[in-house]
Amino acid sequence: MITDKEIEKRLEEMFAQNYELLKLEGGHALTEAGQKDAFNQVLYYFRKLKEVAAKVTDTEVKLTLPDQKTPGNRSFTIEGIVDIVREDDEVWMYDIKTHDPFYVESNKHLYEKQLNVYAYIWENLRGNQLDHTAVISTVLPDALKEAAIANDGNRIQKELAHWKPVINIPYHEKNVKDTIYDFGLVVDNIEKHCFAPPPATVLDGKISGTNSKFATRICRNCDARFSCSSYREYAIKFQKGTTANFKQYYNDYGTDGEQEEFINASINLNKINIIPELPH
Numbered sequence: 583m584i585t586d587k588e589i590e591k592r593l594e595e596m597f598a599q600n601y602e603l604l605k606l607e608g609g610h611a612l613t614e615a616g617q618k619d620a621f622n623q624v625l626y627y628f629r630k631l632k633e634v635a636a637k638v639t640d641t642e643v644k645l646t647l648p649d650q651k652t653p654g655n656r657s658f659t660i661e662g663i664v665d666i667v668r669e670d671d672e673v674w675m676y677d678i679k680t681h682d683p684f685y686v687e688s689n690k691h692l693y694e695k696q697l698n699v700y701a702y703i704w705e706n707l708r709g710n711q712l713d714h715t716a717v718i719s720t721v722l723p724d725a726l727k728e729a730a731i732a733n734d735g736n737r738i739q740k741e742l743a744h745w746k747p748v749i750n751i752p753y754h755e756k757n758v759k760d761t762i763y764d765f766g767l768v769v770d771n772i773e774k775h776c777f778a779p780p781p782a783t784v785l786d787g788k789i790s791g792t793n794s795k796f797a798t799r800i801c802r803n804c805d806a807r808f809s810c811s812s813y814r815e816y817a818i819k820f821q822k823g824t825t826a827n828f829k830q831y832y833n834d835y836g837t838d839g840e841q842e843e844f845i846n847a848s849i850n851l852n853k854i855n856i857i858p859e860l861p862h
């Protein structure tokens with residue numbers, strides 16, 4: 583039987599292969615520290631959840647709800663991917679998310695909507711049993727990340743034990759119709775090219791369950807911020823309207839260290855793409 587150590591070694595190889603592939607496909611590179619962070623997420627996720635992983639009976643199950651109609655009478659299909667675990671007499675449905683657990687806990691209603699639709703498809707359209715639905719949050723808690731950086735075995739064990747990545751989400755079938763209707767509204771807005779951003783007051787407010795502002799956590803990573811009216815309004819207010827600070831805010835690409843790491847990663851990526859000259 584394969585040991586945990588062998589599995590971890592294999593994960594390391596698969597991670598490296600996947601990274602090289604994604605880098606070539608997407609043209610984006612990670613710094614060494616970024617790669618280490620990403621691999622740690624995989625590694626500790628495996629260490630924490632290997633028992634659940636070992637029990638997964640159906641992995642990456644594609645669920646489809648076709649032939650839906652939007653309020654504007656447009657046709658659309660809902661698709662989702664989940665993992666299913668059958669244990670003793672019970673069946674669990676898991677949706678894996680890269681969002682942090684505090685955010686998921688504080689915004690359960692958002693996850694509930696999506697999972698309830700998947701549960702509805704699984705149970706009613708496919709005729710399968712379902713007892714529980716849950717989100718698995720793959721983001722490592724800060725304390726665990728710090729313990730990993732310090733390479734402190736005792737602290738890592740302690741933080742792994744504290745970490746609760748599985749968040750139960752209640753299943754209410756009666757909400758499914760409302761959720762499908764909400765999806766329809768989004769489809770109509772996309773088709774009508776209505777992409778209005780939220781008002782600047784939302785950008786200035788904290789995201790529920792976190793200490794971060796919407797503008798810091800979401801907008802700072804959004805390429806559309808340069809042409810976003812709400813972000814402009816927020817930036818002017820935030821910087822009290824001074825032109826110099828406003829420009830500086832718009833040109834915020836992170837700290838000097840972050841920028842240097844980004845440049846180094848891109849240089850390394852370009853090196854990979856150099857095509858060697860053919861011998862004459």
Ligand code: SF4
Binds near residue numbers: 779801
């Ligand atoms: S900057 Fe991007 S994320 Fe922020 S409000 Fe505008 S469009 Fe949305």
